[in-house]
Amino acid sequence: MPLAWLVIIVLAIATAGYVVGRSRALSAAGGNARGLHSLPVYYGANVALKIIVPAFGIMILWLLAQPWVIERSVATIIPDSAVAEGSNRGLVMAEVRRTASGIVNAVASGEMSRDVAEEQPGDLEEFTQRLKDAGQVVTSTLSAPVVAAAQRYNVLSATGALYMAGLVVLASLAGLVFGISESRPDFRARNVVEQGVRALLIGAASIAILTTLGIVLSLVFNTIEFFRLYPASHYFFSLEWAPSFSGRGGSSELGVLPLLWGTFYISIVALIVAVPIGLFAAIYLSEYASHRTRAFAKPLLEVLAGIPTIVYGLFALLTVGPLLVSVFGDGGLLGVDWQGGGRAVITAGGVMGIMLIPFVSSLSDDIINAVPQAMRDGSYGLGATKSETIRQVVLPAALPGIVGAVLLAASRAIGETMIVVLGAGAAARLSLNPFEAMTTVTAKIVSQLTGDSDFASPEALVAFALGMTLFILTLGLNVVALYIVRTYREQYD
Amino acid sequence: MNDMRQVERTVDTGQHKITAKNVQVHYGDTHAIKDVNVNIEDKTVTAFIGPSGCGKSTFLRCINRMNDTIDICRVTGDILIDGEDIYDKKVDPVQLRAKVGMVFQKPNPFPKSIYDNIAYGPRIHGLARNKAELDEIVEKSLRRGAIWDEVKDRLHAPGTGLSGGQQQRLCIARAVATEPEVLLMDEPCSALDPIATAQVEELIDELRRNYSVVIVTHSMQQAARVSQKTAFFHLGNLVEYGETGQIFTNPNDPRTESYITGRIG
Structure with a gap:
């Protein structure tokens, strides 16, 4: 019986319980x-x-435990001889699982009769071919122990599912009877429901x-x-980022410093753009703009935040980059030759700055x-102008809140990816020139993670180290931002 | 009501500092002030009394055009200070507010040091040529605000760290520092305890020597204690205006009598 049916049955019993419990109490x-x-x-609701x-508690626990129990019992019927040289038991078990689901799918699609699926196959070649015909992923001719284990696996799964369905339905019926017997006028159903709501909320919070x-x-x-796999001293102090993509030689230089410098530099450029413009826009909107202007200008500005x-x-790559080259590049407006190509720190930083304005x-x-x-009144009352x-x-x-806002924007800038990929290029470089x-x-x-990557190589695993570095950086920034906001907030209340 | 006899009622000058003629104020569709005519004298404490929402604060805020900062507020009629119409186009409200200081209901020191709170006005109006002069202005203002002795050793501590009464006196000192000619006070003691109130009242009486003081208050005892003239507002109308002693002992209008005896309000 598919799981969906079981869920629907439980929900139906619950609905019936709701109606019965309500009317019984009344x-x-x-x-x-x-x-x-x-x-x-x-x-x-109590019922x-x-x-x-x-019912759902039992279902979830059972679904978590069942595969584990079945694998342990199936693993015992695979003899050590079935584990090939250079392989291990885990790989064989993976093949068993694949075959098991292959058989189930083949039966479901009608390519294999139920009897064939359950009996010990006479001809393994033919059995394998049938699975292949059914479009299942089977690589080589299956060995007898694997097929036997897979069949056992299927039998145990089916039995398990049956037991689970029975137990779940039984639990929900027991719940129904118990709940209805509780529906007496003096029963504090409201408090019970309150507890249920509380547990639900705690559950949501703990999942997060x-x-x-x-x-x-x-x-x-x-x-x-x-x-x-890779020496930490090289990671933290090497000035070079040169992963070798052939991978195996261990000749990669994976120094984080050029990347951190690029992150830092591009974020600084972004903040130099975003902070003054954003702050002035905020001052205009909150202090000068009329209600009507504010009512349409503020949402309009916030649309910027909604642009992917x-x-x-794309904007950086196709518009801003060429524009900057036409100003700072060879034969440009300024007559200087600072910028060679559209991809540069200043392109990515500038566009990221625009993104951060809202x-x-x-x-x-x-x-x-x-x-x-009252602060403003006090100042106006002394004859100060608006800007004073x-x-x-x-x-x-x-100020404390504004500093907090800037730090939040900074952590956003540090985590930004797509603008950098398209706007700043892919060359890791330690340089002060913003046009590079x-x-x-x-x-x-x-x-590091696109394409075929071998997850056991330092070239791929470095992504986690980089992610960790980034996480600690932004976490630190957020903590500082929150600290500043909290410390100075109360002072003016 | 015996307190009222403690203050001498002689008014030194008969000169009119502020004259209001047919002043009307609308907030959107609400007619908040209806046809108010009043002459406020120089070097006098004038009290505005009346029940909540009667328009006394609104009228006070008209005198230094603080109502300009509220979009929906519309003021018509004439208010003259020293014979000059303050709602004239030529008048810069910013300049006017330097001349007409204001103290608010809730103490609102800026999030700055005590010194910078006082120096704020003189700095923006360029009243001091150098640091020494500014120091002098700050000390003089704090002395006028009767708070110098309490804060002289911690001028660079934040003004928000003072007690409520001290904060309010700081705000009065801050208003005095720009050398205004008129000082408007909007319920300056409503957030203070009786001791701080007594200190501020004493201060108001001191200030009368140099300024024309207009005070809005909910406390009739306070009006009787500090003021020489009293105006009673009711539902946006100026009901009665006269000598404080006369208003409290022998009011002409039955509404005034009802209010001061506690029957309406």
């Missing part, structure tokens, strides 16, 4: 909802909870936190693996608006 109170401790809907929680934790752990372990970064990348302006605008009107008030009273009061191509940590993570 009738127990003589049809008068005032006689109940809680509103009738809570009694219904539904009593059905859904244990556990996922983060999982990502960080996977980063950490792969980074450790990388440093086992790849579009900014971040800076939107956050700063909120912060400037949060400065109490903004410069000397509003901005100092909003450079690249960043993120762009290199992409290039």
Whole structure:
């Protein structure tokens, strides 16, 4: 029985439980909802909870445990002789799983009769050919132990699924009976539902936190693996980034410094563009603009934040790069020859700056608006003009928040990839010249993992080390930003 | 009501500092001030009393054009200071506010040091030629604000770190530092405890020697204690205006009498 059916059955029982629980509680109170401790809907919801929680709990646990249990039992029927030289038990088990699902699919599509699938095949060649005809992924002729293990695997899975379905339905029926028996007028169904809501919210929060934790752990372990293969001193202090793509020679130089420098340089250029423009836009919007102007200008500015970064990348590659070359390049407007090609730090930084404008302006605008009107009144009352008030009273009061906004924009800039790939090129270089191509940590993570990569080589694993470096950098920036915002926030309330 | 006799009621000059003629204020569709005519005298403390929402603060904010900062507010009629119409096109509201200082209901020191709070006005108006002069202005203003002794050792500490009463006196000192001719106070004691209130009231009486002070207050005792003239506002109308003693002991209008005896408000 497919899982979807089981879920639908449980949900149907829960719906029935809801209706029955509700009406039972009502009738127990003589049809008068005032006689109940809680509103009738809570009694219904209580019954539904009593059905859904244990049933789905059992289902999830079973689905997690079943493959593990079956593999252990199947593994015992594969003799050591079946494990070929240069292979290992894990690879054989993978073949077993592949064959097992192949058989199931072949039966489902009608290429193989149920009997053939379950009996020990006389001719392995023919059996393999049948699976191939059914479009299943089978590489070479299957060996007898593998087929036997795969058949056993299928049998155990089917039995397991049957037991699980039975247990789940039983649990939901038990829940139904228990829930209905609880539906007495003095039962505090509302409190139970409250607990259920609480558990749901805690569950959602823990999924988010556990996922983060999982990502960080996977980063950490792969980074450790990388440093086992590649010396840390080279990674941190080498001034060269030259991965060898043939890979095997171990001749790669994987120094992070040129990448960090590129990241830092491009982010600085981006902030030099974004901070003044964003801040001035925020000041205009919050202090000078009329309500009507603000009502359409602010959403319009925020549209910038909604443009996918790849579009900014195209913009950098096709518009801004050539434009800058026509100014700073050979035969350009300034008559200098600084910029050789469109891909340069200044191209990527400039476009990234434009992307960051709405971040800076939107956050700063909120912060400037949060400065109490009393501050402005005090300043106006002393005969200060608008710009004096903004410069000397509003901005100092909003400064911590603005610094926080800038740091958030900075961590966004550090993590940006597509604009760099398209706008700044792929050459890792330590240089001060903003008209040269450079690249960043993120762009290199992409290039190290695109194409065929062997995940055991330092050339691929370095991506995790780079990711970890980036993560620590942006985390540090975010912590500093939050610290600044928190420390100075209360002062003006 | 015995307090009111403590303050001498003699008014030194009969000169009119501020004259309001047929002043109307609208907030959008709301008619907040209806046809107010009043003459406020120099070197006098004038109190505006009345129930909440009667327009006394609004009228006060008309005198230094603070209402200009509110988009939907419209003021008609004439307000003259020293015979000059402050709503004339030629008048720069920024300059006007330097001449007509204001102290707000809630103490609002800037997030700067005590020194910089006081020096703010003199700096933007260029009142001091050098650091020594600025120091002098700051000290003089803090002394006028009756807070010098408490803060002289920590002029560079943040103004927001002072107590509520100290903050309010700091704000008064800050307003005084730009050498205004008129000082408007919008319920300056409503956020203060009785001791701080007493200090600020004493200060107001001191300030009367140099300035024309207009104070909005909810406390009738306070009006009686600090002011020489009192104006009673009700529902946007100026109901009665006269000597404080007379308003509190022998009001002409029955509405004034009801208010001061606590029957409306």
